[in-house]
Amino acid sequence: MPGTSVLSDIRIADMTTVIFGPYCTQTLADMGADVVKVEPPSGDDFRNVGKSAKNKHMGPCHMTINRGKRSVVWDMKSDEGQEAIRRLIECSDVFIHNIRPDAVARLGLTFEEVKAIKPDIVYVHCLGFGSEGPYAGRPAYDDLIQGLSAATSLLPKVDGNPRPRFIPTAFADKVSGLHAVYATLAALRQRDRTGEAVHVEVPMFECITHFLLEEHFYEAAFDPPVGPFCYQRQVDPCRQPLQTANGYIVIAPYVDQRWVKLFEVMGAPEELKDERIADRRGRFFNMDYMMERVQHYFVNHTTEHWLKLLAEADIPAAQANDFPDLQDDPHLKAVNFFQRREHPTEGGYWETQPPVQFVGQPQREITPAPAIGEHTDDVLAELGLKKD
Incomplete structure (x- = not known):
């Protein structure tokens, strides 16, 4: 198990599924926590998302989000499963789950019941909605939360197509998962101070609404409002990558002097004699026209040409990558972000390294994602239970 990495002395009893909770526990496992993933006999449904390389229930999404964890299979409706989860909780620091309140009550795993088993437990409940509101207990998925939180209203503001649309990543699940990470770590700090149990609720709807309204309020x-919702620069249709002769580039000349320098770099300072963009105010209110002129020049040369000139002029810029480009990115290569590994049953696969590094501290060697119930016997033995 983990050596001396930052969370190597923390054990987590994990009954989360799909993305929200597992993304949290993946991050904690990356930091060295011993995460014991408790699954039903059929396994977490997310195991079957995407095509497996060799074996059932070992899909690509499972391979990433459940790395570094141990898997046990216990039937929570059986006496044996109930005894096993209680014994695991007794020797864990954290119990985390995303079970709806009515179901968790039927399982006998409410906060008060778990605290009776382990008086200093950190109890983390990954919810769709806070328990005090009228939506409490409703099912929640990334799509539902994107809709409720107004995330689906953002793309229409950019392109004028009025139909609400999803942001094409499970961002509500993953952002909520990161909220659960810091909440768990803060709760562990509180437990260490007081010696008492800590009950944490992490509701997706509130997490994502808070996340979006940081700038979009x-x-x-x-009160009263002095203008509209939405940080206007972020929903400006002009805020798009620029086409070059061989791809796309992103530029960020967001200080006005850099806009002036940009036209010099393009070899077109005379463009700024146009009264529409001749001064700072004009450039601000006529951004659409100014970007049309920039695009007119950029399409005539390659991305590499522009990146070189912009770097020399100290104008922030970057290539607009597609996913296949990432493994060839020189920075990601230099920091060993992608590593090819061998899974004991699935063969070769690529893995991304944890983005956060604790400089000068030992790093955990991350174990491959487990097969269903791969560690059941080992964990039962650790708990002093004999497998039936």
Whole structure:
């Protein structure tokens, strides 16, 4: 198991499924925690998302989000399963789950019941909605939370197509998972101070609404409002990658002097004699016209040409990558972000390294994602239970 990495003395009893909770526990496992993933006999449904390389229930999404964890299979409706989860909780620091309140009550795993088993437990409940509101207990998925939180209203503001659309990544699940990470770590700190149990609720709806309104409350945050919702620069249709002769590039000349320098770099300072973009105010209010002129020049040369000139002029810029480009990115190569590994049953696969590094501290050697119930016998033995 983990050596002396930062969370090597923490054990987590994990009954989360799909993305929200497992993304949290993946991050904690990356930091060295011993995460014991408790699964039903059929396994976590997320095991079957995407095509497996060799064996059933070992899909690509499972291979990433459940790395570094141990898997046990216990039937929570059986006496043996109930005894096993209680014994695991007794010797764990954290119990985390995303079971709806009515179901968790039927299992006898509410906060008060778990605290009776382990008086200093950190109890983390990954919810769709906070328990005090009228939505409490409702099922929640990334799509539902994107809709409720107004995330689906953002793309229409950019392109004028009024139909609400999802942001094409499970961002509600993953952002909520990161909230669960810091909440778990803070709760462990509180437990260490007081010696008492800590009950944490991490509701997706509130997490994502908070996340979006950091900037998108915008001028409507005043009472009375002084302007609209949405940070206007972020929903400006002009805020798009620029086409070059061989791809796309992203530029960020967001200080006005850099806009002036950009036209010099393009060899077109005379463009700024146009009264529409001749001064700072004009450039701000006529951004659409200015970006049309920039695009007119950029399409005539390659991405590499522009990156070189912009770097020399100290204008922030980057290539607009597609996913296949990432494994060839020189920075990601230099930091060994991608590593090819061998799974004991699935063969070769690529893995991304944890993005956060604790400099000068031992790093955990991350174990491959487990097969269903791969560690059941080992964990039962550790708990002093004999497998039936």
